[in-house]
Amino acid sequence: MRRPHGVLRTADVEHGHDLLPPTPPTTVGVIEAVATGSPRRVVDQRANAARVADLFADPAQRQRIPRIYQKTRIDTRHLAIDPLEPEFLEFSRKPATIRERMNLFFEHAVPLAVDVARRAVENLADPAEEIGQLIFVTSTGFIAPGVDVAVVKQLALSPTVNRMIVNFMGCAAAMNGIRTAVDYVRAHPDKKSMVLCIEVSSVNAVFDDDVNDVITHSLFGDGCGAVVIGANQVHQPLAAGSVVIRDSFSHLFDDAEDGIVLGVKDTAITCELATSLPDYIYQGVDPVVSQVLARNGLDKAAVDLWAIHPGGPRIIEESARSLGIPPEAAAPSWDVLAEHGNMLSVSLIFVLERMIRDTRSAAPISTGVAFSFAPGVTLEGIVFDVIRS
Structure with a gap:
């Protein structure tokens, strides 16, 4: 009887065969298409700061609020609803109001998600046959x-499509979804996986004479x-614009549980960011990323693209400072x-x-690292190659 590939018997272990390196992968996960979309309503950050200040x-x-908004370095945000509209x-x-807010989430999320998903699969000959998995990602709505x-x-x-939901992994949830999708397509190379992320933070906006609410609203x-995907x-040619997922990583920082806290209250879904979060990022990013690069035969000098959440x-600055x-x-x-602004996942x-x-690079391949942060605090990311030609 033929032994299954990769299975070690007791005799193998006794002869030290368990020390052999793992078999190199025969397939890799590839991002074949990307689509994005935003609500039509565009909010000017400076004008919004003045409107929020008028609430206090x-x-x-009132004097502090414009400074808070200015420090975000955000010019505009797209919002499904205007949380400063008198009725809202x-x-x-x-x-x-949590149930009504979740209904609002569904009302505004569905048309946007359907539009973006449709554009993501528009080049597939038969999406119903080819999409074997749908991973839906959000932290702003549960229904x-x-x-x-x-x-x-x-x-x-297809009604037989494998559906998976990633909830409450915050800003890093797309990385969780992509990692899961890669595992799926490598196990089912005749199928594709679609990772669909949507965040409608505006339905959870609360203004209760609390400056912390102001800080939250100023970002999301x-x-x-x-x-x-x-x-x-491996080693087969790919179309320009394809993104090869070389590796993925996840690392839970020590003693950082207060850094990012997501919660559900009777009024809304909440997100609390600790003042210690930038320090957790500064201390934690470089050791993890350097180790991941090393196991891929790379160093930071080999990275052309830094996709920092x-x-x-402060998130971008402390990540960059950590990496040098x-x-x-x-x-x-x-x-x-x-x-x-911050659209979470x-x-x-x-x-x-x-x-x-970006077509400015003359190199045939651009190597990159993308990462973000989840509650924990957890660093989640991928190492990737963009095929240019």
């Missing part, structure tokens, strides 16, 4: 049957991003932050899309 009676707070403001101050079911039905995907924007044989200026690279090395992250897909479309 305390003159000191009145609603948001009522107790026990089932939810957006994933609506996408399956409205795109006429709404958006949607999708990637289609397939499997490809655009969660706010200039902050401007993460230029696409700064651009996404300025135009969209969606943000890195926007950054990757810009890197793929």
Whole structure:
């Protein structure tokens, strides 16, 4: 009887065969398509700061709020709803609104998610046959049957499609989704996986005369991003614009549980960022990334693209400081932050899309590292190659 590939018997271990290196992979995960989208409503950050300041009676707070908004280095954000609109403001101050907010999430998330997902699969000959897995990612809305079911039905995907939901992994959730998708397509090389991320933070906005609410509202924007991932044989040619996932990584920092805290209250889903978070990032990023690069035969000098989660200026700055690279090395992250704010899981897909479309590089391949942060605090990321030609 033929022994299954990769299985070690007792005799193998006794002869030291367990010390042999693992068999090199025969397939790699490849991002074949990327699509992004945003709500049509664009909010100017400076104008919004003035509107928020008008909500406070305390003159000191009114003066402080524009400074808070200015420090975000955000120019505009896209929001599904205007949380400062009088009717929503009145609603948001009522107790026990969580169910209504989740219904609002569904109402606004479905059309955006369907549009982005449809564009992500538009080059597939038969999406219903080819998409074997749908990974739906969000931290801003919980309802089932939810957006994933609506996408399956409205795109006429197969009713046998493997659905997976990634909730409450915060800003790093796209990395979790991509890692899971790569595992799937390598096990099912005849199928593709679509990772669909959507965040509608605006439905959770609360203004209760609390400056912490102001800080939260000043950062978060709404958006949607999708990637289609397939499997490809190692060393086989790929189309320009393809992204090879070389490796993925996850690392839980020590004693950092307070850094990012997501919660569900009777009024809304909440996100609390500790003042210690930038220090956790500075202390934690470089050791992890350097180790991951080393196991791939790389060092930081070999990295052409740094996709750092655009969660706010301190997130990018402390990540860059930890890595010993200039902050401007993460230029696409700064651009996404300025135009969209922090879209949680969606943000890195926007950054990757810009890197793929950047045609300035003359090199046939651009090697990159993308990473973000989840509650824990956990560093989640990928090492990738963008195929230029």
